[in-house]
Amino acid sequence: MARRLRPVDLGFVATAPVRLVFAREISASPERVFHALADDVPGWPQWFSAVKLARVTDGGAGREIRLRGGTRFEETVLVAKEPEVYAYRVDTTNAPGARALVEEWRLAPRGTGTRVQWTFAADGTAPFRAVLGLARPGLGRAFRDAVTSLDRRVGAL
Template sequence: MARRLRSVGLDFVESAPLRLVFAAEVAAPPDAVYRALADDVEGWPGWFTQVTAARPVDAGAGREVRLRGGIAFRETVVAAEPGLRYAYRVDASNAPGLHALLEEWLLAPAGAGTRVQWTFAADGSPLFRFLMRRGRAAVGRSFRDAVRNLDRRLPAAGA
């Protein structure tokens, strides 16, 4: 059963006890990447293979997301800046040991495309933090695969 997590603000992306930050580039312009992240929430399973289901709730102010392995999140969007940033806080989850989580996607022009930076900012039990640090390479691989898949779905800048 999902339990409430600690409510955090955008500043948590810098102060979280656990921060995993990854970046990759795509050929699509920032606005197209933003639309895939923020406007096409239900499309996430088509490019982020760890996501099995996603849907907007509360008229787009929140999301419900399910991951492989049965982990579920109820989220609140905390930043929606078209072409620049999309961030959400997890309010409830069934993930063991998780106490707080905020994810931020930053978008910046890079050549003809976009640099996508994802920050996974979390707090949790000592075991949770240990396992996430230990699994950093796998989380990074999942992110890079997702961005590669997204790049294939979106039209390149100037196309």
């Protein structure tokens, strides 16, 4: 059953009780990476293997995401500043114990490529926070694999 989460703003990324931050440098330009993140939302399953379905809602102001395994998110885009940052807040989810969640993608030029930084900022029940701590290595691998796949995908365009 989907539950409504606390509506937080972008400042939550800096203050969340749980902040998982991952970064990787890739060869694709920030503009191409931003386009894949913000403009080609339906393309996410092609490079992020955990994502089963991604679609734009509310004329681009929102997103619907379904993960493999059944977790679902309805999100609001908080910022889409090309080519620097793309962030969204989860409004409703079926993930047990979640109370607030924001994901932020920061892009910075590195030579001819991009440094991609993903911050997963969350609050929830004590068991939810503990599970996120335990899931950190897996989320790090998922990020690394996704960004590597994204680099191959957008580098080929």
